[in-house]
Amino acid sequence: MLILLATVSLKALIDEQYAYAEYLWNELTQPHFHNYLYWLIGISAFVFCLEMILPWRKNQKTFRKDFWLDFFYMFFNIFIFQLIGYKLVASLSQAYFNDFMAMAGLENLLSNRLVALPVIVQLLLLFLFRDFIQWWIHRLLHKSDFLWEFHKVHHSVKEMGFAAHLRFHWMETIVYNTLQFIPLGILGFTLEQYIGIYIISILIGHLNHANIRLPLGPFKYVLNNPQMHIWHHTKGLPNQFQKGCNFGLSLSCWDYIFKTAYIPEEGRDNKLGFKGLEDFPKAFFGQIVYGFLGKKKADQ
Ligand SMILES: [Zn+2]
Ligand SMILES: [Zn+2]
Known part of the structure; x- marks a missing residue:
């Protein structure tokens, strides 16, 4: 069997x-309206223009350090891997979950109730639920010594700019997608809905990493922003944040709720990275194999 x-x-x-x-x-x-690749190009061009018109760090070059490396990561990560497996993992999870519930004589009430809601409410719930799951996964990437070795790729950014958003190891995609597709599938969200929310999260993530200042007033307690995310990348945080702070992806509220928010000041010129960054590989291939070499070997 x-x-x-x-x-x-x-x-x-x-x-x-x-x-x-x-x-x-x-x-x-x-090219069409639901095509996320063209959305990625359009969103990147828009945020890049914002960086040129209203730079936060005025002395940072437009084509900052590692811009082209990040540019490569952006298309490698997004285009090759990002949505792979959604339909399969989501539909299998839902089928197995429904079978499991049926064995217990129950229906998948959550999914049935969800599809009965107006589409806009479904999308809002997907956005919230996905971001909340991702917040926990991001915490896990910092907490687990094994996963941190892969997550270091994202934290190896020395000068912040929009394209740094998508500098990350493909192992992260596997961790994020497996852990989020299963519950989202059980709840019955479709690939099309997922792509819509995903495009919005790309815009917010690009803005969070961009060389711009986004004063949000009281909305800073809900939405993530560059002044908050720069502290996530900052080197030499106080002791209580040795395993990281400001883990939010699109939303900042989870960090305020779970007391992991830390923004002592604007942090425009903070030194970025992590302890030992000097010895971290500078090029794509070295960064991709680093996590697989094991901590001891990699640190030697
Ligand atoms: Zn992180
Ligand atoms: Zn980041």
Whole structure:
């Protein structure tokens, strides 16, 4: 039974890879409103213009240190891996969960109630729920010594700019997606809804990393912003934040609720990185293999 299940899952996984390759090809060749690649290009151009018109650090170069490295990461991470597996993981999780509930004589009431809600409410719930899950996953990336070695890629940014948002190791995609697709699938959110929310989160994430100042007034307690996220990247935080602060992705409220918010001042010129950054690989390939070498080897 287990072997049969594994074979069926493997076949579905392979089929999905083919379907995904076809989907990516269509994304490239047929620009349309739901096409996230063109949204990524448009959002990047918009935030890049903001950085040029209203730079926060005026002496930072437009094409800052590692701009092209981050540019490469941006398309590598987003285009190749980001949405892979959503349909499969989400539908399998929902099917297994529904079977499990049926065995207990229950229905997947949550999912049934959710699809009955107006679309805008469904999207809002998806945005909130996804961001909350991601906040926990981000904490995990800092707490786990194993995952931190991969997350260091994102924290190796020395000069902040919008493209730094998507400098991260592809292992992160696997961790984030596995842990978020399962509950989102169980709840019954569709790939199309996911893409819509994902595009909004790209805009917010780009802004958080951009070389701009975004004074949000009281909304800073809800939305993440560059003055908050720069502290997440800051080197030499006080002892109570040795494992990180300001973990929020789109929303800042989770950090205020769980007391992990730390913004002692604006932090425009903070020194960024982590202890030992000098020895961290500077190029893409070195950064990608670093986490696999193991902590001891990598630190030698
Ligand atoms: Zn982090
Ligand atoms: Zn960041």
